[in-house]
Amino acid sequence: MPVLSFAGDKNKLSGNWREVSRKTIKNETVSYKDTIKMEFLPGGNEYVWQKAGGFIYRGTYKLEANGLDIGMRYFIIVSRNNNKMVLKDEGGIYEMESYTPQANTPQAKRQEVFAPVNNVQQMAGHWSVFKGTGAQKVDAIDYSRQVKMVDIYPAQQDGKWGAFFSRKDADNAPSWYIESYSNQTLYLNGKDRRQFKVLKCENNELIMEEDGVTYYFRQFK
Structure with a gap:
């Protein structure tokens, strides 16, 4: 099962994560179809990002005490453990859970990914x-x-x-x-x-x- 890498290096994440709920900044539940999926790759500070139906991006991230900087976006980490992570930015609050990709998914196939355009x-x-x-x-x-x-x-x-x-x-x-x-x-x-x-x-x-x-x-x- 994918887990957060607490031991050894507190500045790294690992595994596959997908959004399971989204709320506004005022903590109101909202419906959405563009589910966020993230994969933190082993051996460095690289990640893969995709919204449902959208393109796949690959870049580097920086993990701070209470923040996750992925270049194109910056999230405040509200809470996290081995199986759940709650992120927040100016657009809303996102609850993420770890999961194992099914065969033949983009994560499993490692299809082409695009680097984020930061500026x-x-x-x-x-x-x-x-x-x-x-x-x-x-x-x-x-x-x-x-x-x-x-x-x-x-x-x-x-x-x-x-x-x-x-x-x-x-x-x-x-x-x-x-x-x-x-x-x-x-x-x-x-x-x-x-x-x-x-x-x-x-x-x-x-x-x-x-x-x-x-x-x-x-x-x-």
């Missing part, structure tokens, strides 16, 4: 869409909202981190600009407000998702 600078560059997928069938495409390219700056310029261009935009007239980035999400302002979840940025591929539509970007030279 805007990791995505800096000029990115062009080469593919897009949607969770639902679309009868008519709105080209004034469909993204064609993104410029992400290595440092803020006039308070902006970058620009998003629709397929109807001129190359020097973006409809949106990047206002901020946190929790793997780009927050846009401009023609209207939009949010893009960053799923991957490595090996010359940037993947983002918004409202069931996934955009795949590359930097073409």
Whole structure:
């Protein structure tokens, strides 16, 4: 059975953990479908993170006296023992229990995982869409909202981190600009407000998702 590594090194965790309940900061029970699963890998401070139906991320963590820092998020450890761990952040309270993955699950197969994107600078560059997928069938495409390219700056310029261009935009007239980035999400302002979840940025591929539509970007030279 997976357990927390108390003996020998108090700064490490081990085993597979999954979310079994979620509450608001005010301790009110909430329903959810994006169950969190985490695996703490042996031999170091690496972890694997996945939400149900989402991409898998791999990174390094730091365990403190009452905190768990996984780079893209920081949790306060409310309580923990060999089989149960309660985590808390600004978004809510998460009760985790240890478990053994079934055969043929992503954890068992060790499928490809993506490193978390912790800051805007990791995505800096000029990115062009080469593919897009949607969770639902679309009868008519709105080209004034469909993204064609993104410029992400290595440092803020006039308070902006970058620009998003629709397929109807001129190359020097973006409809949106990047206002901020946190929790793997780009927050846009401009023609209207939009949010893009960053799923991957490595090996010359940037993947983002918004409202069931996934955009795949590359930097073409």
